[in-house]
Amino acid sequence: MTFYSFARNVVKLALKPIYRMEVIGLEHFPKEGGVLLCSNHINNLDPPVVGITAPRPVVFMAKKELFEAPVLGKIIHHLQAFPVKRGMSDREALRKGLSVLKEGKVFGLFPEGTRSKTGELGKGLTGAGFFALRSNAKVIPCAIIGPYKPFRKIKVVYGPPVPMDELRKNKASAEEATEAIMSQIQQLLHTYR
Structure with a gap:
């Protein structure tokens, strides 16, 4: 058994x-090949919740500071997560993310970059669009819905792949691709709330 399992x-x-x-929506999740999994972010527990509900192991990008925490840093490193420096263009993290997708793995991202204080979907950062356009990965939107209160229901909804072929063909900007992804996440939130 792997450490991840x-x-x-x-x-x-x-x-x-x-x-x-x-x-909800596990049938939309590709059984193989690179997957860029993009979810809204409402709580610190979002990564583990996505990790236990996704049908395949998920490699997350996490803020560099988490890797400096003595125990947590070791654990997330063993879970194959990799660090990103926030607030700047981190070329090493961009390269690592693309290589995860090229290897046919699932790369989990929270495009908002930080937790939403209101529970409403914030603006997505261009990193999500960058990974979507620079890879041939399927882009799966995910919506986490719920109050994270004990014994209350949390819904994790996986949507159909975001259509990217047209955007890739028309050399869309990373910002346009991110907006397409965010609008699919918003649609899931609207439908399943």
Whole structure:
């Protein structure tokens, strides 16, 4: 058993009794090939919740500061997460993200870059569009809906792939691609709230 599977089982055991999770749309999730998984961000528990509900292991990009925490840093490193310097263009993180997708893995991103204080979807950063346009990965939108209150339901909704072929063909900007992704996440929030 890999460390990822072990950690996933531990997190499942810890979170399932507290939060009633309903997972919708797993049929949209590609069984193989590179996947750029883009989700809204409402709580610190979003990465583990996505990690335990996605049908394939997810490699996350996480802020560099988390890797400097003594215990947490080691754990997230073993979960194959990699660091990004926030607030600047981090070329190493961009290269690493593209290589994760080229290797046919699932790369998890929170395009807003930070948690939403209001629960409403914020503006997405251009990184999501960059990865979507520079790779041939399928882009799967994800909406996490719920108050993260004990014994209340949390919905994790995976939507159909965001159509990217036209944007790639027309050499769209990273900003336009990010807007297309965010509008699909917004649509899921609107439909399933």
